[in-house]
Amino acid sequence: MGPVEHLHMSVFSQSFSPCGRFLAAGNNYGEIAIVTPVSLSAPLTPLLFLNFLYFSPSLVYSLSAHEGPVFSLFSTDSHLLSAGNGEISAWSWAELIKRNTKAAWTRRPNYKSSLEIPEINAMTVNPTENSLVIGGGDNNIHIMDLESGVFKSVLQGHTDYIHCLSVREREGEILSGGEDGAVRIWDHRTGQSVHCIEVYKYEECARPQYGKWISCLTTESDWMLCGGGPSLSLWHLRSMSPTSIFPLSGCQRQANFYQDMILSVGEGQCVSHCLLGGEVKAQIPCTPHSLNTLALNLNSTDNRVLTVGGSSHQIDVFTNLSYRTFSLSF
Amino acid sequence: MGAVTDDEVIRKRLLIDGDGAGDDRRINVLLKSFTKWCNSTGSPEEGFTQYQRMLGTLAQCEFSMGKTLLVYDMNLREMENYEKIYTDIEQNITSAHDKISECKKEIQRAKRIRKNRQEYDALAKVIQQHPDRHETLKQLEALDKELQQLSHIKENVEDKLELRKKQFHVLLSTIQELQQTLENDEKSENDDAQESSMENGE
Numbered sequence: 032m033g034p035v036e037h038l039h040m041s042v043f044s045q046s047f048s049p050c051g052r053f054l055a056a057g058n059n060y061g062e063i064a065i066v067t068p069v070s071l072s073a074p075l076t077p078l079l080f081l082n083f084l085y086f087s088p089s090l091v092y093s094l095s096a097h098e099g100p101v102f103s104l105f106s107t108d109s110h111l112l113s114a115g116n117g118e119i120s121a122w123s124w125a126e127l128i129k130r131n132t133k134a135a136w137t138r139r140p141n142y143k144s145s146l147e148i149p150e151i152n153a154m155t156v157n158p159t160e161n162s163l164v165i166g167g168g169d170n171n172i173h174i175m176d177l178e179s180g181v182f183k184s185v186l187q188g189h190t191d192y193i194h195c196l197s198v199r200e201r202e203g204e205i206l207s208g209g210e211d212g213a214v215r216i217w218d219h220r221t222g223q224s225v226h227c228i229e230v231y232k233y234e235e236c237a238r239p240q241y242g243k244w245i246s247c248l249t250t251e252s253d254w255m256l257c258g259g260g261p262s263l264s265l266w267h268l269r270s271m272s273p274t275s276i277f278p279l280s281g282c283q284r285q286a287n288f289y290q291d292m293i294l295s296v297g298e299g300q301c302v303s304h305c306l307l308g309g310e311v312k313a314q315i316p317c318t319p320h321s322l323n324t325l326a327l328n329l330n331s332t333d334n335r336v337l338t339v340g341g342s343s344h345q346i347d348v349f350t351n352l353s354y355r356t357f358s359l360s361f
Numbered sequence: 362m363g364a365v366t367d368d369e370v371i372r373k374r375l376l377i378d379g380d381g382a383g384d385d386r387r388i389n390v391l392l393k394s395f396t397k398w399c400n401s402t403g404s405p406e407e408g409f410t411q412y413q414r415m416l417g418t419l420a421q422c423e424f425s426m427g428k429t430l431l432v433y434d435m436n437l438r439e440m441e442n443y444e445k446i447y448t449d450i451e452q453n454i455t456s457a458h459d460k461i462s463e464c465k466k467e468i469q470r471a472k473r474i475r476k477n478r479q480e481y482d483a484l485a486k487v488i489q490q491h492p493d494r495h496e497t498l499k500q501l502e503a504l505d506k507e508l509q510q511l512s513h514i515k516e517n518v519e520d521k522l523e524l525r526k527k528q529f530h531v532l533l534s535t536i537q538e539l540q541q542t543l544e545n546d547e548k549s550e551n552d553d554a555q556e557s558s559m560e561n562g563e
Contacts, residue, residue, distance in 0.1 A: 254480065265483060267483070267484055267487070270484075270487070272487050273487075274483035274484060274486065274487050275483050275486075290469075290472045290473075290476065291472040291473070291475045291476035291479065306479060307476060307479035307480055307482075307483055308479050308482055308483060309483070
């Protein structure tokens, strides 16, 4: 990997392992890097600096996963799923830990035209049905059964490609946000679009100078966060009304609910902490100039870290949410 | 056994009084002067002064022995004191740890409460924008009443219209019949007149 390629690298996706001890990150060259964050949350003792030294290239190894960029990564209990240009590969975590770089399986949804292969932008798992929900460049959502590998159904309705997906387990709904500015809510059993919220039509959210696309979507019980071209806004799903708008200047690419706060990353060299009421509490600076992905390690109790990646070959690690602890290099 | 204790004794003595200045030397000097005094052949005053001197040295030895005993007692008591402080501090540390974990739980609870409050506030803001339900209901009721009244009036007007239409119809038809009868009468009069003139003309 030459220095020029290093300079042009972007990290598009991240995922923590189910045990919480490993981080997988995918970049635009089709590589996935596996990092071992060893006891990241130790207090500031000399040991922490020793850990810094531990993150030498020997603990960060990368495998070449796809030919195109790895846009989306998702961890199930035993496998890491990665998606790039039109195909999904699964890697067993146990094998990855042993540095065995052979994929468990590779599948491709049924696309209508075989001429162009649409990219897969977002993947998520519906735990109640044990199915994988995929959204990508062909404007449709494909649902695949994880056990059998059969593509069960296709949800059609978006008029432009899909950026992001989210699943509400309790109500059995799939939410998708796309380039056409619409957030569609689908019932996973019937496959019909139950609601369609066009965020850019609401005056308080719309930012016509940026466009109408929705690039980040996340849900938690009755609340939904969505943003992109329009400002990041918090919606109450029962009443389908926007409750708070966050005054963040760039376009947000990923947002998460965490305890009583909202963490969001996007254009702009910082991680924004916001309160549910609509105020921006803090903006923590970090190395990449524009951030694409944010991952929280909630699987392990003693490794609770936040990692962000974006248009740089470095991934920033935050052990305490208030400041950047150190950076990992691809 | 004898050798071991000898070594120990030598080590201890060297530690305490290695350089030979102090109590050890004083005791040796006392012994030497005692033997010299026992075997002395000098005058009784000399012997008496020597005896006094020896008593003085003996007193000095006793004094230093008493001092060491007191220091030893003091050290023992200091040790006890330090042990007590040590156990106190350990207890404080464990209780502080417990308090910290309690506080952490409190923080989690408070964060959840704060989150709920914020969600409530956000929803309340949206709800406040909509008008009060009672007022809207009242407005609806008033509008309903108006609607009923107006439909009542409309019915009345329609009935009247029907009645008038029927009356006019009756009027017009009677007029037409009268016209017909009048025309018929005129015609029959004319016919009669023509017949009579024709009869007269012949």
